[in-house]
Amino acid sequence: MNGAGKALSRPPPPAPGEGAVLVTGACGRLGKSLVRVLHRSREVVAVDRRPFPDRPKDVAFEQVDLRRKKLRDVFRSTPIGAIVHLGVMHDPHASAKDHHAWNVAGFSKLLEYAEHFRVPKLVLLSSANVYGPEAGNAQFLTEDAPLLAGARFSEIRDLIEIDMLAQGFLWKRPATETVILRPVHILGGVRNAASNFLRLPTVPVLMGFDPMIQVIHESDVVRALAASLAPGVRGVFNVAGPEPLPLSRILRLLGRPSVPVPYTLGKALLRRLFSFKLTSFPAPELDHIRYVCMVDDERARRELGFSPRTGVEDTVRSVDLERW
Amino acid sequence: MDADGRSLARSRAAGLFSALGPLARRLVDAGAGTVDDFLERQLGEPFAARMARVPLNLTPSGTDAFGLDPEWAKYALAAVTVLHRHYFRSIVEGTEHVPEGRVLLIANHSGQIPLDGALVGASLFLDAEPPRIMRAMVEKWSQTLPFVSLLFARVGQVVGVPENARRLLRQEEALLVFPEGARGISKPFSERYRLTDFGLGFMRLAIETGTPIVPVSVIGGEEQYVSLGNFDLLAKVLRAPSLPILPQLLLPFGALPLPTRYRITFGEPLRFDGDPDDDDAVIEEKVRLVKSTIQSMLRQGLKARRSVFFG
Numbered sequence: 001m002n003g004a005g006k007a008l009s010r011p012p013p014p015a016p017g018e019g020a021v022l023v024t025g026a027c028g029r030l031g032k033s034l035v036r037v038l039h040r041s042r043e044v045v046a047v048d049r050r051p052f053p054d055r056p057k058d059v060a061f062e063q064v065d066l067r068r069k070k071l072r073d074v075f076r077s078t079p080i081g082a083i084v085h086l087g088v089m090h091d092p093h094a095s096a097k098d099h100h101a102w103n104v105a106g107f108s109k110l111l112e113y114a115e116h117f118r119v120p121k122l123v124l125l126s127s128a129n130v131y132g133p134e135a136g137n138a139q140f141l142t143e144d145a146p147l148l149a150g151a152r153f154s155e156i157r158d159l160i161e162i163d164m165l166a167q168g169f170l171w172k173r174p175a176t177e178t179v180i181l182r183p184v185h186i187l188g189g190v191r192n193a194a195s196n197f198l199r200l201p202t203v204p205v206l207m208g209f210d211p212m213i214q215v216i217h218e219s220d221v222v223r224a225l226a227a228s229l230a231p232g233v234r235g236v237f238n239v240a241g242p243e244p245l246p247l248s249r250i251l252r253l254l255g256r257p258s259v260p261v262p263y264t265l266g267k268a269l270l271r272r273l274f275s276f277k278l279t280s281f282p283a284p285e286l287d288h289i290r291y292v293c294m295v296d297d298e299r300a301r302r303e304l305g306f307s308p309r310t311g312v313e314d315t316v317r318s319v320d321l322e323r324w
Numbered sequence: 325m326d327a328d329g330r331s332l333a334r335s336r337a338a339g340l341f342s343a344l345g346p347l348a349r350r351l352v353d354a355g356a357g358t359v360d361d362f363l364e365r366q367l368g369e370p371f372a373a374r375m376a377r378v379p380l381n382l383t384p385s386g387t388d389a390f391g392l393d394p395e396w397a398k399y400a401l402a403a404v405t406v407l408h409r410h411y412f413r414s415i416v417e418g419t420e421h422v423p424e425g426r427v428l429l430i431a432n433h434s435g436q437i438p439l440d441g442a443l444v445g446a447s448l449f450l451d452a453e454p455p456r457i458m459r460a461m462v463e464k465w466s467q468t469l470p471f472v473s474l475l476f477a478r479v480g481q482v483v484g485v486p487e488n489a490r491r492l493l494r495q496e497e498a499l500l501v502f503p504e505g506a507r508g509i510s511k512p513f514s515e516r517y518r519l520t521d522f523g524l525g526f527m528r529l530a531i532e533t534g535t536p537i538v539p540v541s542v543i544g545g546e547e548q549y550v551s552l553g554n555f556d557l558l559a560k561v562l563r564a565p566s567l568p569i570l571p572q573l574l575l576p577f578g579a580l581p582l583p584t585r586y587r588i589t590f591g592e593p594l595r596f597d598g599d600p601d602d603d604d605a606v607i608e609e610k611v612r613l614v615k616s617t618i619q620s621m622l623r624q625g626l627k628a629r630r631s632v633f634f635g
Contacts, residue, residue, distance in 0.1 A: 136464035138487035139390050208470025212391045212477070243383035246391060263470065291467060294389075312385065 011079045013118035016177070016231035019081020020045050022074070024066060024110065027052045029190045030125070031086045033222045035059055038229075045078060047071065048087065066106030075117045082121035082229050083114055088162060090192065092155055092274075092282050103158040104165070111169050114176055123179045123228050125221070126163040128214070128238060129156060130182060133291035139212070140296035143182070143236040153284040167236065179228040181221075183239040184295060188218030188318045193285060198319045203251055207260040209290045210248045216241030217310035217318055224306045237304055238295035242312040247289055253316045263290065359402045366405050367450065371398055377454050379424075381495050387478075390459075390488070396478035397457060401449055407439065408446040411583055412544060415635055418590035419452035426493045426535045427593070428526060429458070429500045432519055432618055433508030435545030436568050439581065444500055444540060447588050459492050460500040461485075463565075486525065493533040500540075501526045503611070510566035512553045516546035517622050522615050524607045531610075532600035536593040539614055541621035543588075547632045548581035585635040587625050591617060 013019075021038055025031045026046030032055075038044050039056050046052055046061045055061055060078070064070045066087060074080075089102050107124075114122050131141045132149030147164070150157040163180060170178035185194035194215070197203065216239065224239045251258050261269070263286070271283040300306045310318070363371040375394050387393045408414050422429075429448075434440055445458040461484035467473045482488045492499050502508055503522035511520065530537050551568040559567040572578040594617065596610050629635060 135467035136483060136485065138485045139482060140487070140491060142487070206470070208472075208474055210391075210474050210477075212387070212389065243385065244389055245383065245385040246387060246393075249385050249387070 010076065010117050013120060014079045014081040016120045017081070017229075019043070019079040019120075020060075021082045021084060021229065022047060022080050023084045023086060024048070024106075025085070025087030026055075026061070028086060029188070030186070030218055030221060030225075033218065034084065034086070034225055037222055037226055042081070043078075045074060045080070047074070065102075066109050067102075071109065072113065075113045075119075080113075080117060080119050082123065083110055083119055084123045084125070084225060084229070085110060086125050086225075088125070088159055090155075090159075092193075092280050093277055096154070099155075100158055104161050107162045107165060111165060114169070115173055119176055120231075121177050121179070121229060122166070122169065123181065123225060124162065124166045125225065126166070126180050126182045127159060128182045128184045128240075128293065128295045129288075130160050130163050131293055131295070132156075133211075133287040133293035135291055137292050137294075139292060140294055141238070142296045143238055143299060152287065153282070155282055155284075170234065170236070177232070177234040179233055180236045181224055181228060181239050181300075182237065182295065183221050183224065184214035184216050184241060186218055186221055187215045187315050189321070190218050193281060193288075195319045196280065197289075198250065198254060198256070198316070200256075203256050203258045204261050204266065205247060205251070205258045206266060206286065206290050207262045209263070210246045211290065211292045212244045212294060213247050213250060213292075214240050214244045214294045215250070215312070215315050216308060217315040220308040220310055220315075223309070224300065224304065227304050227306050233304060235299070235303065237300040237306075238297045239300050239306065240295055240297035241308045241310070241315055244294055245312060250316050253313055254320065359399060363398065363402050363405065366409060371401075374449070374455050378449070378457050379454070379496060380457065381497075388480075390480070390482050390492075391477035392457065392459075392480040393478045394457075396475070397480065400475070400479040401446065404442045404446045405450060408443050408450065408586075412439075412443065412586040413635070414443055414447065414544075414586035414588055416447040416451040416588050416590075418592075419447065421590045421592050422448065422452055422456065422498065422538055423536055423593055424454070425496045426533065427498045428493070428530050428535050428537045429498060429540050429590075430526060430537055430614055430618065431500065431502055431540035431542055432517070432622060433502035433504045434511065434516070434542065435581070436509060436549040436551060436570065437581070438509060439548070440542045440545045440586075441500060441502070443586055444542065444588060448498060456498045458498050458500050461489060486529065489529055490533060493529070493535050503615075506565040510554055510568055511546070511551070512568075513546070513550045517543070517626060519615055519619050519622075522611050524604060524611055527596065527607050527611050527614070528600045531596050531598055534597075536595050537614060538593050539591040539617045539621060541589045541591070541618055541625055542586065543622065543625045543629060544584040544586035544632075547584045550582075582633075584632050585629075587629060587635065589621055589625055591621055 020043035022045045023031055024047045026035055027048040027050040035044050035046050039059050044059045046059050049065050052061050062074055130147040130149050131145050147160045150160050166180050187195050267283050273279040274282055367374050381388045441460050448456040448458045457480055459480050462476050462481045464483050503526050504520045507520040549570050553569050555567040
């Protein structure tokens with residue numbers, strides 16, 4: 001707010017709870033559902049690199065890379081009341097350089113705009129996977145647990161970095177209410193590691209390991225995202241679905257045959273398969289079916305007023321219901 | 325072998341396999357039936373009826389949030405019952421002192437392998453009324469071991485971090501803690517029933533969560549393996565907590581613990597208040613009280629014991 005000339009180049013910031021919601025990664029499965037939920041009550045600007053053919057008519061769509069200047073024009077022309085960042089790329093086979101440039105540079109741009117255009121709300125969809133499965137994990141990790149996943153699993157370092165950037169923003173820029181959501185394994189029609197794993201015709205499991213696992217239905221994640229847009233909500237929230245259950249029980253609910261593989265053999269095999277691009281599961285992800293990585297969602301229940309609506313059986317079975 | 329012989333052999337093999345399936349199932353069923361009968365004889369009631377009286381926090385999927393599964397617990401308890409009732413013929417006293425709701429059981433640790441924990445757990449399920457499923461904390465490296473980590477989780481053991489202990493007590497569970505830790509279990513024979521240093525963590529936990537402490541003395545464990553000392557250097561190389569020198573391992577069946585008679589005594593609950601974040605010196609004072617209670621219970625028990633093997 002220094003100098004009249006600069007102030008003219010940006011619209012006045014909307015009041016909390018007003019203005020358009022800018023959704024990045026809007027053409028993903030979660031993005032589409034969120035846009036459909038939000039557009040009835042608020043103006044929505046959808047942003048993605050991919051096309052969005054079947055979007056609702058009243059949703060503005062910008063097919064743009066977050067790193068392009070064009071995005072700035074969106075902020076300049078429309079008063080943005082909230083940014084919901086879903087556009088974190090998780091392509092295990094993309095090169096680490098591309099991944100990093102897209103994820104970290106793109107998110108930094110968003111933070112820059114959020115600050116410059118005084119956006120009152122910023123929501124980041126992170127993941128409970130940032131804590132990482134570890135032998136010494138507490139059964140329920142709280143939001144202040146260290147983000148250790150990167151130690152063994154380099155592909156998640158981008159997400160950890162973005163999460164950290166958002167945490168820094170949360171403390172440095174009190175004018176923007178920053179919300180970081182860390183949901184557990186999201187199941188449904190989504191294409192993520194957890195859902196893809198459960199869709200395998202025969203699911204490999206690790207011999208002698210059967211950790212407790214938390215899952216959440218995609219529609220509940222969308223509800224948590226919508227809840228975090230409420231004025232006054234800020235902070236880091238673990239988001240968990242219904243009660244945890246053992247991996248074996250999940251497979252039984254799906255009626256899926258499983259084949260137990262010793263850990264060392266499984267790891268060697270998976271590493272080989274992954275290097276030949278025959279699987280989308282990197283070997284270090286095996287730890288997710290070896291150790292617990294569960295979260296304590298008490299803060300989300302208390303401050304976000306969020307509790308999951310989809311029961312555990314429906315959540316698990318949802319991976320089979322619709323394909324993308 | 326000609327073609328006919330080969331197909332005959334194949335059909336015989338197929339017949340053998342199809343016969344083996346039901347046979348295996350019958351064996352498993354018989355085994356399960358035997359376990360049920362055995363437990364019913366030991367408990368004086370069906371296992372399920374006793375389990376129904378245990379306050380548990382099960383989710384609809386049949387386990388609790390930490391992975392405890394009563395079905396698994398049944399088989400583990402059956403195995404421990406054999407040790408508890410028939411091998412060690414434990415004498416259990418004072419189970420009426422175990423209050424309902426959250427409770428911290430603080431016991432002396434002994435015996436080179438943690439059978440004492442299993443037997444205290446067995447007495448809480450078999451001999452206490454209402455029966456309890458005891459939770460205990462295990463080393464985190466145990467989680468890296470296949471089958472072991474799974475078994476521990478299904479019978480209610482949790483990773484030893486303070487957050488887990490706090491959560492278990494908040495959900496009104498009975499939690500066993502050995503404040504001596506690995507120092508206690510690997511004592512040489514000459515140090516038997518002499519308590520080593522107690523950690524302070526359990527006291528802070530008890531004060532913070534308002535949990536009564538039940539002191540427990542376990543007698544009999546120190547004689548099950550006669551340890552002459554520890555290979556400290558070798559243990560360090562192997563990254564094992566300790567490596568005791570056990571001459572009895574050279575005898576036939578020496579790997580089995582000696583069938584000493586266990587005497588497990590639960591003392592009256594102790595309640596502490598104050599600030600859980602108090603200075604070490606203040607907490608130490610309270611810990612010393614628990615330690616001296618257990619030490620005097622041990623002394624009394626040893627005085628009452630006439631024979632190591634017959635009680």
